[in-house]
Amino acid sequence: MEHVRCPHPAMVVNVETESDVAITVKYCASKGIPFVAQNGGVGWAATFDLGAYGVLIDLARLNQVTFNADKTRATIGGGARINETIAHASAAGALVETGNCNCVGALGAILGGGYGNLMGLYGFGVDNVVSMRVVTADGRIRDVTAASDADLFWALRGAGPNLGIVTSAVVKSYPVSQAGMLAWTGSLIFTPDKLEQVVQAIQDLELKPEMNIFLYFGTPPRDGLPLPVYMPSGRPRIAQPCSPTSRGTRAVTAFALPGGRKPSYTVAMQNLVPSTWRQVWDKYVEFQKLPTAENSVVLMEAYSLTKARSFGSGSAAFSHRDVNFNAVIILWYSDVALDDRAQVVGKAARDLWKATDGLARDATYINFAHGDEPLDVVYGDSLSRLRDIKHRIDPKDNFNQWFNIK
């Protein structure tokens, strides 16, 4: 079932220290045993294949998050989740650029790029990394900085899981007052007939650094389109294209909940084309009516990207700074008989988006990718340099579970 794969290890190693990680990696590499690290455990790509005797290295106990005295640097353990990282940041009185959902691994998200609520202010997760402690296939624990190994430092920030296990990373942090930790977030709900107008309004919206906006097709569709808006400070003034049926805060489909089958298909876009979104809506509604499929969701994210683009397109291996939007369809169901149907609908939605994505060539955010995308779509212009670095750092291709660069 290529489109709903997750790691099925023969053994789980619960590491307590980075030496445990080094010993486990060295042993597995020397014996040719497939292995993979797990941080938040929500990586959904269909690229995992541990075979019959693979090992999962669970980093959960490496979940320490500490701050330096003036709170300008945070050290995030390789097993810390986003909720743990934010709880420590909040206690310290600092902001740290993480992804948005509690359950996700903080470094799991950052190593692929790292979209998050603060990126309009501080850039992508990769832009905030100062140094990393990394276990490579030879069992060495390396301190990697731009000065110690510029190539590896560049490559880890976009393709980290292909090169080693990051046991901890030092990232920039931003001290704030109590008031600076407050954010405004809310949602507007529209009836489905407003879809084109809503999509066009998001396309036309000029996001300020403090803002981001998501569009969901949520459950059930008769409730309309929830449109969450996030602002770290103050209320956004969005010229509303049409009247929402409700405003305020509201729970939207929680696709972070465990369980079920959730094959996901994604695409990056330069433009949002309303008629394309209508076609995707029709496919979504049709699938969502099927038994057990009512929690399926479509999600589109838009962030303010000016700050992130100021770091430069080649500054990290993450290579899709130029795209404006990411869209994902998550077909969520429990009936195995729907697997094939979900695959057809997911691919069809992706094809529809791709046909009008406005990009010169296809692009996909690695952390949202399905797993069947060509490597140049995932890694973009970084692929050839990544291959050279991969051959130097992991010549036997032991780190081969995540969009493997051979």
Ligand SMILES: Cc1cc2nc3c(=O)[nH]c(=O)nc-3n(C[C@H](O)[C@H](O)[C@H](O)COP(=O)(O)OP(=O)(O)OC[C@H]3O[C@@H](n4cnc5c(N)ncnc54)[C@H](O)[C@@H]3O)c2cc1C
């Ligand atoms: C509910 C939800 C919300 C999300 N929100 C965001 C978001 O706001 N921003 C965003 O950018 N992405 C987001 N994502 C995507 C997320 O970044 C990816 O799913 C990511 O791969 C998850 O990382 P993880 O550590 O949780 O998963 P895992 O399955 O543990 O890891 C995924 C891959 O990364 C590798 N990996 C993880 N940690 C390390 C490490 N320390 N060293 C080396 N390799 C490692 C693993 O080996 C695996 O190959 C979201 C995903 C979900 C399901």
